[in-house]
Amino acid sequence: MTGSFTVVVAPDSFKGSATAAAIATAIADGWMSVRPGDVVLPTPMADGGEGTLDAFELAVPGATRIPVMVQGPAGGTVSASWLLLPQSDEFPGGVGIVELATTSGITLLDELAPLDAHTLGFGQAIADALDHRVSRLLLAIGGSASTDGGVGALAALGARFSDAQGRPIRLGNRGLGSLARVDLGGLRALPDAGVAILSDVTNPLLGPAGAAAVFAPQKGANEAQVLGLESGLVRLERLVRAERPGVRATTAGAGAAGGTGYGMLAWGATMTPGAGAVGDALGLPSLIAAADVVVTGEGRFDAQSAAGKAPSYVAGLARSAGVRAMLVAGAIEACDVPFDEAVSLVELAGGAADAIADPVRWARAAGARLASRIR
CATH class of the missing domain: 3.40.50.10350 (Glycerate kinase; domain 1)
Known part of the structure; x- marks a missing residue:
C-alpha cells in the first residue's frame, strides 16, 4: 500500500x-x-461491556445521561447513570441503555467478592429506566463482579427468591445455597418494544463452558469456590425451569456476566450481539x-x-x-x-x-x- x-x-x-x-x-x-x-x-468501540454507554453517547446525537444511585456489587452506594436515546416514531418513549459495568461491575470493588457480589444495583438502574417509561431497553451486561445468575437484578425488578422458611435469601451466589422457591410472578412488565441483552460472549449458564467454570476465577474464585458457585447456579436453574420451562440454560450467552444473561432471559429479554449493536449505532x-x-x-x-x-x-x-x-x-x-x-x-x-x-x-x-x- x-x-x-x-x-x-x-x-x-x-x-x-x-x-x-x-x-x-x-x-x-x-x-x-x-x-x-x-x-x-x-x-x-464496545461490545456490551465496559464503555458501551460511552460509545452510544458518542454515536447518537441528543443522547442524555440519567443519573441514578444504586447499591454497589458488594454493598455501599454507587453513583451511576443510564443513557436515554431520543424519542422517535418507532420508540416514542425513547430507548434506555443500562450498563452493568457501571452499576454492578468488577471495577467497582476494592476487593473481589466471588461469593457475595451481586447484581442488585443493575436491576435498580433498569427499574429507574422503566420508571421513565422508555419504549425499549438495551442491557449491556459485560464486566460483572458476580456469579449470582442475575438474581439480584431480578429481585430489584420484583421477583422473589426465598429459602425453605419463606425468608428472602441473601444477595450473591452464597444465597443460592439456601434457595428453595422462585416466584417470578411479580416481575415488572417489559417495555412495549422489549428488552435486548447486549452480550460479548456465547457461554451457556452451566457446565465446563459455563458462567462459574470460565468466568468465576477472573472474579477471585478458587477451585473449590467455583464448584460451589456452579452448585448454586444449578439450584437456581432447576427452580426457574419449573416456573419458566421455555428459558434454557443452554442458550448462547446465558452464562454471560455470571449468569445475568440467564436471569434477563427469564425476565423475557432476548440476546443480541453487543458489538453489532454498537457498531450499527456508530x-x-x-x-x-x-x-x-x-x-x-x-x-x-x-x-x-x-x-x-x-x-x-x-x-x-x-x-x-x-x-x-x-x-x-x-x-x-x-x-x-x-x-x-x-x-x-x-x-x-x-x-x-x-x-x-x-x-x-x-x-x-x-x-x-x-x-x-x-x-
Whole structure:
C-alpha cells in the first residue's frame, strides 16, 4: 500500500486500564506521527461491556445521561447513570441503555467478592429506566463482579427468591445455597418494544463452558469456590425451569456476566450481539467499507475474543469490505490471530507491569509501529 490512506481506529476499552476513547486517540496519535498525511478516524468501540454507554453517547446525537444511585456489587452506594436515546416514531418513549459495568461491575470493588457480589444495583438502574417509561431497553451486561445468575437484578425488578422458611435469601451466589422457591410472578412488565441483552460472549449458564467454570476465577474464585458457585447456579436453574420451562440454560450467552444473561432471559429479554449493536449505532460498517485500513483492539486477545467480542466483529467487517485489518492488544494469547498485523503492548513495553502502568503511552507506540509497516 502506498500514498495517503483512510484509517479507522476502532478499539474496545482495555478493561480496568484505559477507556476505548483513550486507546483510540493514542493509536491514532501514534499512527499520525509516522504517516501525517493519512486521514485517521478514532472510533471507540464496545461490545456490551465496559464503555458501551460511552460509545452510544458518542454515536447518537441528543443522547442524555440519567443519573441514578444504586447499591454497589458488594454493598455501599454507587453513583451511576443510564443513557436515554431520543424519542422517535418507532420508540416514542425513547430507548434506555443500562450498563452493568457501571452499576454492578468488577471495577467497582476494592476487593473481589466471588461469593457475595451481586447484581442488585443493575436491576435498580433498569427499574429507574422503566420508571421513565422508555419504549425499549438495551442491557449491556459485560464486566460483572458476580456469579449470582442475575438474581439480584431480578429481585430489584420484583421477583422473589426465598429459602425453605419463606425468608428472602441473601444477595450473591452464597444465597443460592439456601434457595428453595422462585416466584417470578411479580416481575415488572417489559417495555412495549422489549428488552435486548447486549452480550460479548456465547457461554451457556452451566457446565465446563459455563458462567462459574470460565468466568468465576477472573472474579477471585478458587477451585473449590467455583464448584460451589456452579452448585448454586444449578439450584437456581432447576427452580426457574419449573416456573419458566421455555428459558434454557443452554442458550448462547446465558452464562454471560455470571449468569445475568440467564436471569434477563427469564425476565423475557432476548440476546443480541453487543458489538453489532454498537457498531450499527456508530455507522461502523460504512466507515470501514470506505477505509483502507482498520485498527481494532482490546486488553487481552485470547480464545474468547473470537466469540463475539469487538475485535472479531471489526475484523469480520474488514474481511467483508476487503480492508486490511490490524490489532493492538494489551496481551495476545490466542493461537489464531485473524489480522494482517498485530502488536501487543506487553511486547512493546517489555513486560506486563509496564504495559499496564501506562497503556496510553504504549498504545501510541503501537500505532506508530503499525503505521511503519504500511508499504
